[in-house]
Amino acid sequence: MENYNGKRILILGLARSGMAAARLLRRLGAEVTVSEAKSADQIPQREELKALGVELAAQTPDVFEQDYDLAVKNPGINGNLWFVRRLRERNIPVITEIELAFSVAAPQHYIAVTGTNGKTTTATLLYEIIKAAHPDTTHVTGNIGTALCETVLENDLLHNEGHYIVLEISNFQLLDIVHFRPEIAVILNLAPDHLDFMGSEDNYYRSKCRVYENMTKEDTFLLNVDDPLLKEYTEKLPVPAKIRTFSTKTTADIWADERFVYADGRLLFPLSLLKIVGRHNVQNVLAGVGAALALGIHEDLITRVVSAFKGVEHRIEFVREKDGVRYYNDSKGTNVDATVTALKAFSAPVILLAGGYEKGLSFEPLKAYLPGVRQVVGYGACGERLIRELTDNTGILCKDLPEALEKAEAFAVPGDVVLLSPTTSSYDQYSCFEERGEHFKTLVNAL
DSSP: OOOOTTOEEEEEOOHHHHHHHHHHHHHTTOEEEEEOSSOGGGOTTHHHHHHHTOEEEOSOGGGGGSOOSEEEEOTTSOTTSHHHHHHHHTTOOEEEHHHHHHHHSOOOEEEEEESSSOHHHHHHHHHHHHHHHSTTSEEEEETTSSOHHHHHHHTTTTTOOOOEEEEEOOHHHHTTOSSOOOSEEEEOOOOOOOHHHHSSHHHHHHHHHGGGTTOOTTSEEEEETTOHHHHHHHHHSOOOSEEEEEESSSOOSEEEOSSEEEETTEEEEEGGGOOSOSHHHHHHHHHHHHHHHHTTOOHHHHHHHHHHOOOOTTSSEEEEEETTEEEEEOTTOOSHHHHHHHHHTOOSOEEEEEEOSOOOOOOGGGGGGGGGEEEEEEESTTHHHHHHHHHTTOSEEOSSHHHHHHHHHHHOOTTOEEEEOOSSOSTTTOSSHHHHHHHHHHHHHTO
């Protein structure tokens, strides 16, 4: 376990993970400074930070010229920003909260789930399966909403060992790992995303592959053989762990045809048991089943949990039916590939509500699915470009989500699906995809 007693640590950006890191570091006896762009009166946790003995600092040049043993970077802060570059120029190590927690916790069973889409559904399902087998020692954490440092503190994982930690992990959280090593890992899929942050698709794909760079032949990596980009990148960056394959298209270690799920040639259960829709969710289930089997969990228990699983909020979530029109919340559709996945889940005509923060992503992949879309309603910062490039200005342009829903309701006829699947982040008008999704559900239920 790393010793942080008496060390000077700089936390870059507060938010959920920064606050959790500050609490953990103070427990470990470190001297902690938090550098925040917000002024002190805009930080709700300022009184707790003061009570903890944490210093609050701005993001001014003098702060980054002081001496620190280590910096812990909030994953939402771009590593190319001047102050991050300056710390590295001064040979001050910069890590993420994930690496910090891993470096101080007692040995645990880490199961890492990453990929462009499907992370939360897969991580949640896997958590439910493992929790059924190990009810008192299973946790789900990371990008799913609870910082790993918080999980370590709340469960005294500094001293307790052998817990099962299902970690939904983003590429931002992987960028600055050093020793983090999962026992089981999966990259569900790869598609363009976060180009505004990463600079290129290649940088983004390579960052995802960091999930397995510290694994050994004692560990297990689940490989989606249906994804050509994963094939390309796992050949460029070989996996050091034992590989187990999964597929929805061909025979693999864990695979599904149109009717059944199989593992190692044995029939496990029929697909008719699943309560979540779409072929993409079959893929998520296969990844979860593969990880659970690798942990030695019994097939009967896996089948029981899978058959009861209803999915998660903001992922093609049914909201209500009104006047023969069904409304779905897919606010987690924060990239174009996620929206393609959502559209593929429906056979009924779709009225697509899309827009939000301008990431600069190409909308070209959506065009092949427009025949199933009766109308596109664009809104927010990228709404105008979306309507222009995707519909040649034949779609409906709105300023915000409430207006977009109003237009969609007026346009819809019985049998239609109104689908919020934004294709991009929420940051132009909301703090996170959850806030956007909750607002959408409130609006729909008020119709």
